[in-house]
Amino acid sequence: MELQQIGLQHPAANLVRDIQHNRTGIPRRTFVAEGLFENNIVLESGVAVETFLWCPEAAYSDESRTRAEQLADRAKRAYRVSEKTLARLAERPNPDGLVTIARLPDWDPAEFTFGTDALVLVTDALEIPGNLGTLLRTMDACAADCLVLTNRRTRMTHPKVLRSSQGMSIKVPSLDFDEVGDAIAWLRRNEFRVYLADTDDSVNYRKPDYRGRTALVVGSERFGISRPWYDAGFARVGIPMLGSADSLNVSVSASVLLYEARARKNGW
């Protein structure tokens, strides 16, 4: 594979660093995948590969070399980088010589279709990328249909979302609504039964009816779910807090609720 060598000052290298540092002005839905594990998901999932950076000296397996050929084929642009440049661009110590700039699909709410038993998670104003990533990992595991973001505070393409989701942010479809009202209208149009996760004035999470289409809503780490969700009059479900703390980590509570819904839907 003959590729032009580029250095740290090249625009492609600059873009990698801008994304890794979550700077502003990054093209929409654009993320960086490093190493074999993440790039295997990029290849499997069919996301658009904008740029591929290859450092053959840092590839320690035949698999890396095979994937490099495939990524170079798929990429709009492919370049070679030195080991020194790679070390400055990658966050992890051993990225197998593979760094790509790729783009998440633009999933369109209007074209999204659901089965009769669909399961959706809504995160309203969630702030911490690691929590979002952990949730995406659970969503993949329990076969949730999609993530809906309202009052978005963290990018789906944040490097920590990709890392903590173990690459599942590439696979789990995510829909971003500018207005809570639009998300509510869309859920209603699709005949979802919506439950707000809240420990106050709520029904024990084991009791509700999880048949049909279910949407679970969780809120921000500090402030919970925003007012418009409550104003819509949806039921509240709560995980009992039996100790001295008044809440669970949000990725834990959402995971407990997601698996409860999944278990009930599947008759476990």
Place this chain on the structure above:
Amino acid sequence: MELQQIGLQHPAANLVRDIQHNRTGIPRRTFVAEGLFENNIVLESGVAVETFLWCPEAAYSDESRTRAEQLADRAKRAYRVSEKTLARLAERPNPDGLVTIARLPDWDPAEFTFGTDALVLVTDALEIPGNLGTLLRTMDACAADCLVLTNRRTRMTHPKVLRSSQGMSIKVPSLDFDEVGDAIAWLRRNEFRVYLADTDDSVNYRKPDYRGRTALVVGSERFGISRPWYDAGFARVGIPMLGSADSLNVSVSASVLLYEARARKNGW
């Protein structure tokens, strides 16, 4: 309150920094609590307070001043620090003028008693302090009796454990066994039904009998549960993985299992 003022070179200040940086040579079970929230837990829980550092200029509420009096009373040693020193010692930006060095109780397995319906979590070789902390927060919330550590890789007193547990590492009793065999013998002596969390060759986690005393075992993020636990012949319970990833975050999977056991014990 008249306290001797100390600076960054004082042994008490050095110890705070050693603990914050998780250095070696820290006295057993010794941790640092910063700010009102954590120090309220220190006061409520009755742990031993070794040293109290007070910066009245950084206290923004009457509550901080009240707690400072109580902490100074409880502490073996109390000193005053400047705002500049406080800023160098505390990890969080606004610690309300309060920093203490305190010590977790030495819970003794031999003296630990359980109800007929006890719930225990065992973490075997868990590596990431944030995962341990998140788990402790869930353990408080679901009223688990205690945490058992085997093949311990991270300190209960690591600052990240305290932060991510929201102070629950102070409240949830934890027992540390040097040998897995000793933990197994102790669980058997106390008539626990032990389940290993594993996705391979396991029973769906909704199926087992969670009556009586239940111990759930989770393993390290990379390698799972160590061999001696399997050799003991305990049953395996698994959370079905329906997507492309082969595991959940360990604090998520343990939380799903803990709440399943709690729900079944409590008849939810």
